[in-house]
Amino acid sequence: MPQSASSSVQQARQFLADRLREVVKDAGLDGKDLAALCGWHPSKVSRISTAKTQPSEDDIRAWCAACGAQDQTEDLIASLRAVEGMWVSWRRMERTGLRRAQESVRPLFERTRWFRAYSSWLVPGLIQTYGYTEAVLRAVQRRRVPVDDVADAVAVRMERQRVLTEGQRLFAFLVEESVLRNGYGDVDTQAEQLERLLSLAEGELPNVTLGVVPAQLGRARMPVEGFWIYDKAQVSVELVSGYLTITQPSEVAAYADTFATLADMAVHGDKARALLARARDSLV
8 A cells, every 4th residue: 555545554654663673772783783683684674664664473573583572572563463454455355255344343333432424435334225235245246356245244234233223322424415326226226225315314313414415516625535433533444445544643633624524515404305305306
């Protein structure tokens, strides 16, 4: 992944590199000493120390052993795994099918109490109907996943929707108007999904708000990538190539500000229902 995709990822990499440099310094060694002890070219130590190259778990084990710091090995490996978890390509996440990818976010959904989701592509998963989810995941499976476990993945996503009615949780969903006309599934599937959104816009669930950002000229902010904000702690972004997790407070705040701007641009209540009804009626 390009380092420019998120400063959160690069900062995490830099933090790990800084810790590794401290291990060398505490051992009274320099980069050339470490390279000689590990049997590496000095440039490898330099690249790892400056966060230009991410070390492997074996690299960290060798690094700590050479510095006599074996007691720090597992902690540093845990930090490495945390960095790796911030960016996951779709190929890696979905290599065994779609079900596991759906299950992986369950703990995050269960511990979150305030959800904010914006989508410029499709209806957010928590408020999708069964048919719409099946159409979306089937399209994903055909495009990039060799394993066909769509039925199981749909079941997991549907089960996850229980968070809408369990516990003291708040949900704010924003979608671009174009989402209302993105044709996943057949006419009946799309109509059912729009009816679901109409119910939410009418206040079916008091802890859920739904806004639609109208398609119009001269808008204050253009559509951006879809994202979820979990409480004030984490943002998840779905990109074309993979799944990005952001925890850096300044970046989380930037997404929160973007959400607030888009929410101000969105219509709610009667105006949102009018857009939803218009999209539904256009299917006939």
